[in-house]
Amino acid sequence: MVRDCGRHGEDHSKTLKWVGIVVGILIFLSIVVFIIVRFLVWCKNPIFILQDISVYAFNVSLNPNLLTSTFQVTVSSHNPNDNAGIYYDKLDIYAAYQSQRITLGSSIPPTYQGDNKDDIWSPFIYGTSVPVAPFLALALCQDQSVGSVLLTIKIDGRMRWKVGSVITGPYHLHADCLATITFGSGNTGIVVGDAVKYLLIQRCDVNV
Structure with missing residues (x-):
């Protein structure tokens, strides 16, 4: 009795075909992961x-x-990369005191920053009758009486890298910018209209 092995050969061929497809996909994904990791390092x-x-x-x-x-607040952003652009998809700026948020956020319009380019933003941030913890209110009053209040201008958002024609997925961006506001005889601000301007030129701590 002779068995027909024709279908068995077809099944084996299909199996090899699917194995090849899976291997190809795994190789492609490995290359993509490698490129992304290289982006993050570079x-x-x-x-x-x-x-x-x-x-x-x-x-x-x-x-x-x-x-x-x-x-x-006036904040500048510099892209220090020679061959990589940055897409800022979403940036929110707000003020905090001792880790408590004290203002609403102000959104920066989405923008693309080319290699070695700069951008400057000057948004308004405010908070009206914001409830604060009793110990924070007391600390603020004490700081004002001493003549100096340390605030943190925070920037939260999402960004993507662009190298050539390759654009990565979104990454979270967080920046902390310290700002010292002085009062009384030690006031270092300059009266400009209805405001007191403090020139800081303070580099922020940035994490991506």
Whole structure:
């Protein structure tokens, strides 16, 4: 009795074909992962500098513990890479005091930054009658009486790298920019209209 092995040969051929496809996909994914890892190692993080901050209002009250503030901040961003562009898909800027957020966020329009290019933004950030913890309100009052309040201008958002025609997936960007606001006889600000402007030129701590 002779068995027909024709179908067995077809099944074996199909199996080899699918194995080849799977192997090809795995190789392609490995190459993509390798490229992305190389991007992360090779690309330098953008540099953010807090140029200045203009204070229009900064009033804290006790019982109830509320803070009202209005600032205009000038932030510059520099792309230090020679052959990599940066897409800023979303950036939000806000102020914090001792890790507590004290203003609403201001959004920066999406933008593309070419290699070795700079961008400057000057958004307004504000908070009206923002509830703060009692110990923070007391600390703010004490800092004001001493003559110096340390704020953190925070930047949160998403960005992508562009190298040639390859664009990576989105990455989270976080930057902390320290800003010292002075009061009383030690005030270092300059009166500009209804605001007091503090020239800072403070480099921010950036993590991607």
